Amino acid sequence: MVAYKSKMVERIRLPSRAQRERNLERAGYNAFNLDSEEVFVDLLTDSGTGAMSDSQWAALIRGDEAYAGSRSFEELESAVRDVMGFSHVVPTHQGRGAENVLYGTLLSAGDVVINNTHFDTTRAHIANQDADPVDCPVDGAHDPEMDAPFKGNFSLEGARAVVDDVGAENVPMIISTITNNSTAGQPVSVENTRRVREFADEIDATFVIDACRFAENAYFVTEREDEFADATVAEVAREQLGYADALVMSGKKDGLVNAGGFVATDDETLFERCKQRTILYEGFPTYGGMAGRDVAAMAVGLREAVEEAYVADRVDQIQALAEMLEEVGVPVYTPPGGHAVYLDAGAMFPHLSPNEFPGQVLVCELYREGGVRGVELGSFAFPETDRPELVRLAVPRRTYHKEHFEHVVETAATVLEKRETVSGLEITSEPEVPELRHFTAELEPISS
Incomplete structure (x- = not known):
């Protein structure tokens, strides 16, 4: 049951595919470098991005x-x-x-x-x-x-x-x-x-x-x-x-x-x-x-x-998105957590090695196909650690609705259909602090 209603709205738009292609290249294939007006559904983070009461x-x-x-x-x-x-x-x-x-x-x-x-x-x-x-x-x-x-x-x-x-x-x-x-x-x-x-x-x-x-x-x-x-x-x-x-x-x-x-x-x-x-x-x-x-x-x-109605609605929204993604065959980390749905990029792109950053590839493909922005939390964000190749779709609190999630699911399903055609990425520049490289590093597609 939805625990709130909207009292203010913000207009958003989906850039054309050609614009999204140019935006990705300009951003160095790093979603952190995209401008917010270039993003249709922004699931980069739930940190400070929600709607206040x-x-x-x-x-x-x-x-x-x-x-x-x-x-x-x-x-x-x-x-x-x-x-x-x-x-x-x-x-x-x-x-x-x-x-x-x-x-x-x-x-x-x-x-x-x-x-x-x-x-x-x-x-x-x-x-x-x-x-x-x-x-x-x-x-x-x-x-x-x-x-x-x-x-x-x-x-x-x-x-x-x-x-x-x-x-x-x-x-x-x-x-x-x-x-x-x-x-x-x-x-x-x-x-x-x-x-x-x-x-x-x-x-x-x-x-x-x-x-x-x-x-x-x-x-x-x-x-x-x-x-x-x-x-x-x-x-x-x-x-x-x-x-x-x-x-x-x-x-x-x-x-x-x-x-x-x-x-x-x-x-x-x-x-x-x-x-x-x-x-x-x-x-x-x-x-x-x-x-x-x-x-x-x-x-x-x-x-x-800590109000029951708020937090129940919050968790239910995440679980609903996870179920919708699973229904179309997108591999999801289970059980879903409380603030985000994590996609298993390793399972989605088994032909890509960790050195080709399958999670970052998935981030780029979600943006390319539908203007959806997520964040990689695998070998790109955490170098030299033993973690699965995950992409986090973090849901801002009290912000998006069912229609937004349907678009996310449709986008992910399109990426899944084309998964065998995608290639890996390689880093072209990165900061000195390895723990923070995913915020500002730039990449490019690996030449075939």
């Missing part, structure tokens, strides 16, 4: 723009305390700002950080501190066809092996990302989170939850974890997050806003250290790089994110 727009107008002691900051503090259970908040301009503040505070050169699966900016921020990010996904996490309720879980067995190898004294921080974006948006169980908490205590490590999609994760827990069958999304969210020492949060996901993020903790000492780093990199600790109106809108968005 009327209550959030009202909060924008009421926002307090005071440099220090803003009323809007007090509203955010209250929302984080009520929804997430943490007493101290350090706002930042977005999630990667929160990563910089927290990880720059906690990490030193030579440290090892264990995560269920690091996402791109997380991996890059850890590497930027001269620390080593190590993934510990559970068995089957990289199997697009395996059906399991919590494929996003953190592998305790893998983590223990890492600690045995490097020594507990070299692992100051453990991260659990919920939902697990790099593992196709798969959820993490509360029981797994409890066990990670216990493990962090054993090795005296700080336990951090990357809470970008905490509400979507909580919804899956209510659907799949028997202990919480009668719990609300809000109740699950508070319990699961409560096992962490600190959170990093991109408000552009389950904060339902277009800008903003924060660090949250109950640790007074850590809070004070993060505040000082925030002043250096983000702004005064009561605005953290955001306008007061954005802080106010995020305070409202956090409360809306």
Whole structure:
């Protein structure tokens, strides 16, 4: 059941095929380099691209723009305390700002950080501190066809092996990302989170939850974890997050806003250290790089994110898109996650090797055939890691409707029909930081 109605619209248009061909070539066959007006259905990311509610727009107008002691900051503090259970908040301009503040505070050169699966900016921020990010996904996490309720879980067995190898004294921080974006948006169980908490205590490590999609994760827990069958999304969210020492949060996901993020903790000492780093990199600790109106809108968005009707509609929309794609034969990572449908480009283009970047090829073909923009999360985005060749179709919150998804499905089906005719890509230029190359690198078709 749809939980909202439209009060504002934006006109979009589909460029001609000839225009799309020219746009791809100009963009260096990298969808990040396309202009938004050149895209018909934009599924590049769900980060900051959603539609805000009327209550959030009202909060924008009421926002307090005071440099220090803003009323809007007090509203955010209250929302984080009520929804997430943490007493101290350090706002930042977005999630990667929160990563910089927290990880720059906690990490030193030579440290090892264990995560269920690091996402791109997380991996890059850890590497930027001269620390080593190590993934510990559970068995089957990289199997697009395996059906399991919590494929996003953190592998305790893998983590223990890492600690045995490097020594507990070299692992100051453990991260659990919920939902697990790099593992196709798969959820993490509360029981797994409890066990990670216990493990962090054993090795005296700080336990951090990357809470970008905490509400979507909580919804899956209510659907799949028997202990919480009668719990609300809000109740699950508070319990699961409560096992962490600190959170990093991109408000552009389950904060339902277009800008903003924060660090949250109950640790007074850590809070004070993060505040000082925030002043250096983000702004005064009561605005953290955001306008007061954005802080106010995020305070409202956090409360809306755990409303049952909203989050159920959100997840149902993703599942409906996945089912429509499967019906026309497009290989999809299963079960679908909470914010995106992940296409299996390796299965779609079995004639292309990882060195030919089948995922990036699929991104380009989706745009070529229908003006649909997705993002590659395989060998192009994550070089030298053992991950499936996936393309993420991330759905902006409260933005697209059934007709848009029908166009996406029709486009993907057309690509599938022509799959044997496509060729691979090769990189022509890339940045020095390998963890971030997919944002700006340029490619070209491989000559036959």
